[in-house]
Amino acid sequence: MGRSPCCEETGVKKGPWTPEEDKKLIEYINNNGHGSWRRLPKLAGLNRCGKSCRLRWTNYLRPDIKRGRFDDDEEKLIIHLHSILGNKWSTIAARLPGRTDNEIKNYWNTHLRKKLLQMGIDPVTHQKRSDLGFLAGIPNMFAFSGNLDMNALKLQADAAKLARVQLLQSLIQLIASTSSPSSSDLLINHHVYGSSSLGSFGVSPTQDLNLGVGNTNNNQEFFMESNNGGGDNGNTVMMINGCPCPYNIHDHNSQHSTPSLVPASPETLDNNNNNNNNNNNISNNISIDQTQDQANCFADECIDISRNSNTSFGDWDGLNFDDSNTDLCWKDILEQIS
DNA sequence: AACGGTACCAACCGCAAAAGG
DNA sequence: ACCTTTTGCGGTTGGTACCGT
Numbered sequence: 001m002g003r004s005p006c007c008e009e010t011g012v013k014k015g016p017w018t019p020e021e022d023k024k025l026i027e028y029i030n031n032n033g034h035g036s037w038r039r040l041p042k043l044a045g046l047n048r049c050g051k052s053c054r055l056r057w058t059n060y061l062r063p064d065i066k067r068g069r070f071d072d073d074e075e076k077l078i079i080h081l082h083s084i085l086g087n088k089w090s091t092i093a094a095r096l097p098g099r100t101d102n103e104i105k106n107y108w109n110t111h112l113r114k115k116l117l118q119m120g121i122d123p124v125t126h127q128k129r130s131d132l133g134f135l136a137g138i139p140n141m142f143a144f145s146g147n148l149d150m151n152a153l154k155l156q157a158d159a160a161k162l163a164r165v166q167l168l169q170s171l172i173q174l175i176a177s178t179s180s181p182s183s184s185d186l187l188i189n190h191h192v193y194g195s196s197s198l199g200s201f202g203v204s205p206t207q208d209l210n211l212g213v214g215n216t217n218n219n220q221e222f223f224m225e226s227n228n229g230g231g232d233n234g235n236t237v238m239m240i241n242g243c244p245c246p247y248n249i250h251d252h253n254s255q256h257s258t259p260s261l262v263p264a265s266p267e268t269l270d271n272n273n274n275n276n277n278n279n280n281n282i283s284n285n286i287s288i289d290q291t292q293d294q295a296n297c298f299a300d301e302c303i304d305i306s307r308n309s310n311t312s313f314g315d316w317d318g319l320n321f322d323d324s325n326t327d328l329c330w331k332d333i334l335e336q337i338s
Numbered sequence: 339a340a341c342g343g344t345a346c347c348a349a350c351c352g353c354a355a356a357a358g359g
Numbered sequence: 360a361c362c363t364t365t366t367g368c369g370g371t372t373g374g375t376a377c378c379g380t
Contacts (some may be wrong), residue, residue, distance in 0.1 A: 101367095
């Protein structure tokens with residue numbers, strides 16, 4: 001169990017390897033194998049500690065090492081494996097031929113971790129971040145697609161789509177948390193056909209559900225609960241804190257039309273109160289009536305899109321986050337909540 | 339051109355498990 | 360069973376390239 005003394009040796013060289021040192025190490029290992037790493041430096045004529053030689057070989061000089069950028073599939077696999085294994089870099093590296101644990105670790109820390117953060121995903125837990133702090137990063141999130149290589153385009157397009165879904169979720173969550181009791185007795189009731197998962201993004205199945213439609217995890221602060229398995233074929237109710245969201249954004253049993261706020265029946269209210277009184281434990285910091293109208297337009301379009309979506313993000317592209325002429329008014333919503 | 343900030347990544351450090359005597 | 364040595368791993372550091380001002 002004792003520590004290796006090799007790196008405590010004095011007089012051994014540290015720092016970057018020279019081409020000459022690399023050549024010596026490669027030639028020695030090609031001819032003799034590495035054998036004992038501790039004895040290798042002396043046998044190979046290198047003024048390095050064995051540990052340094054081993055690291056140089058395993059992380060850089062090994063002939064089967066694949067250099068260059070990580071492609072899209074590798075990125076997806078790393079994210080997926082990290083969601084399962086955590087920082088088990090060597091285990092993750094074993095699943096990516098030609099990649100070293102050090103390389104994957106570096107890539108995670110410099111690229112993928114930031115990507116997930118920008119998408120509002122906690123890179124440690126791979127869960128959606130429950131706070132709204134990531135909204136502050138939205139401008140970066142959408143500017144994110146400006147400096148890409150071709151391999152990253154698809155992943156980042158997915159990331160942008162995910163961000164949109166999460167933005168919608170957060171907006172509705174915020175509206176729910178800022179309503180007054182007099183204007184909160186409304187019920188979201190809409191229908192979603194098909195599913196919305198992040199499978200194509202490479203997040204593990206358990207995380208897929210947390211991010212989109214179909215989650216039944218009551219720990220989620222907000223999610224859409226889907227009943228796809230039953231005869232109702234995709235009847236979906238928006239849920240907040242495990243209870244039906246107390247807003248009627250739009251009833252999609254009828255044809256698409258200008259949404260209206262429909263007070264829920266007393267029975268509905270009672271049920272909601274019984275399910276979770278916290279939903280009415282709320283502050284009222286913004287003009288909820290105005291924001292609700294805007295949110296209704298926004299959510300209405302989202303819901304329509306989700307009705308027609310049958311794969312990962314499909315028609316979420318149809319959400320217009322940029323057009324100032326649109327009646328979505330999402331920017332206004334953001335301004336009001338900021 | 340100079341400077342400061344940032345990103346990247348090779349290499350190092352220290353801990354702990356595995357292997358060997 | 361115990362101790363020492365070796366190896367592997369994950370976190371961190373520091374040099375350097377790049378970019379914006």
